[in-house]
Amino acid sequence: MDGVHDMGGMDGFGKVQPEPNEPVFHAPWEGRVLAMQRSMGYAGAWPIDASRFAQERLAPQAYLGASYYQRWALAMERNLIERGYAGADELSSGHALRSGKPLARKLTPDLATQAMTRGSFYRQAQTPARFKPGDRVRTKNIHPPTHTRLPRYARGRLGVIELVHGCHAFPDTMAVDKGDSPQWLYTVMFEGKELWGPDADPTLKISIDAFEPYLDPA
Amino acid sequence: MAQHDHDEHGSELSETQLRVRALETVLTEKGYIDPAALDLIIQAYETKIGPHTGARVVAKAWHDPAFKRALLDDGSKAVRALGHESRVGDHLVAVENTPAxxxxxxxxxxxxxxWDVLGLPPVWYKSAPYRSRAVKDPRGVLADFGVKLPASTEIRVWDSTAETRFLVLPMRPSGTEGWSEERLAQLVTRDAMIGTGLPKPPEEVA
Structure with missing residues (x-):
């Protein structure tokens, strides 16, 4: 979806402000949110792209006004309610009013460290890769109303395949519970001028990682 | 949970704090999560998983040409072979800085x-200024970090739009010939592995 989360190339947000000696968490609740998200992910409650999509669907002013972990918490509440894991009445009262929905598994302390390893997104290829390094491609000009990982600034642009990363679960379908739909994944490199016009820094090259359905031969 | 008992009355944060506490209580009562497992995850990010892992990887690559080749060929496989405590997931790609x-x-x-090699991202990495400008005005972003590169250096920006994860392999500072891996690792900053910084100069490390 064409939301405010898709920030690449927007102006007006100001300078980057590094924080010297930044703590891992700025408040204890941030760690709780992160760990709850990890636990629910381990339990198989919803895929990571459903978390991203829930954040993207926040109202723009809510998205921009919230901190990173606040967005996570808001997205988690949304997924819990939409998927029937908890009711809005329970979240507002702060207590379970009904019993829980069955989940595939539960993250217990003995498994916590094991769950820190990221899962693999590799999937069995259904077809051979359509592109190889050096191939010229044009990204599609698509504007799906749902989750996609093709950023606006790189749509309809001419690029070159640089890396082939194998076949991966496809976020666009994962986010809306339509399955893995495995797709080949490529690093596609663009010249700065192709994305930002003739005044772009001539030394600039930008790449995205693009799933095969985002690409046409060029 | 002692972590929850910080006093932040009257601030906007206290509303968030209450909301997060409610969330945790509901999920616990429903049987979805175990607060003790949450404690361990938080503890791991606070004490075990951080940029020191990435720094060891970079230092080894500087020290051992065969490891460097392996790292650039398959980042996940090469880092896993080091047997770090934070086990590295798939799809790690190391990208090498050169003079060009x-x-x-x-x-x-x-x-x-x-996360596997750098820990949790700093706030600036997640902020709108960085996310919006890095792909369009990376030299301006570098200036925000006090980094100025020659006008002829190619700037290569990697937008992490899939589950691939990128680790920058910075250039080894000159004047470090004969240094051990442990000593080299002290030069490697988190920002140098994101590409918004450079390794420390050798004179900063005893």
């Missing part, structure tokens, strides 16, 4: 970051 090319990593769509 400087790499910078961003995630414009959310905040994808190589």
């Amino acid at each position: 090319r400087h790499n910078i990593v961003v995630c414009t769509l959310c905040s994808c970051y190589p």
Whole structure:
């Protein structure tokens, strides 16, 4: 979806402000949110792209006004309610009013460290890769109303395949519970001028990682 | 949970704090989560998983040409072979800085970051200024970090739009010939592995 989360190339947000000696968490609740998200992910409650999509669907002013972990918490509440894991009445009262929905598994302390390893997104290829390094491609000009990982600034642009990363679960379908739909994944490199016009820094090259359905031969 | 008992009355944060506490209580009562497992995850990110892992990887690559080749060929496999406590997931890609090319990593769509080797991302990495500008004005972003590169250096920005995770392999500072891996690792900053910084000069490390 064409939301405010898709920030690449927007102006007006100001300078980057590094924080010297930044703590891992700025408040204890941030760690709780992160760990709850990890636990629910381990339990198989919803895929990571459903978390991203829930954040993207926040109202723009809510998205921009919230901190990173606040967005996570808001997205988690949304997924819990939409998927029937908890009711809005329970979240507002702060207590379970009904019993829980069955989940595939539960993250217990003995498994916590094991769950820190990221899962693999590799999937069995259904077809051979359509592109190889050096191939010229044009990204599609698509504007799906749902989750996609093709950023606006790189749509309809001419690029070159640089890396082939194998076949991966496809976020666009994962986010809306339509399955893995495995797709080949490529690093596609663009010249700065192709994305930002003739005044772009001539030394600039930008790449995205693009799933095969985002690409046409060029 | 002692972590919850910080006093932040009257601030906007206290509303968030209460809301997060409610969330945790509901999920616990429903049987979905175990607060003790949450404690361990938080503890791991606070004490075990951080940029020191990435720094060891970079230092080894500087020290051992065969490891460097393996790292650039398959980042996940090479780092896993080191047997670090934070086990590295798939899809780690190391990208090498050279005199001709400087790499910078961003995630414009959310905040994808190589947690396995760098820990949790800093706030600036997740902020709108960085996410919006890194792909369009990377030299301006570098200036915000006090980094100025020659005008002829190619700036290569990697937007992490999938589950691939990028680790920048910075250039080894000159004047470090004969240094051990442990000593080299002290030069490697987190920002140098994101591409918004450079390794420390050797004179800063005893």
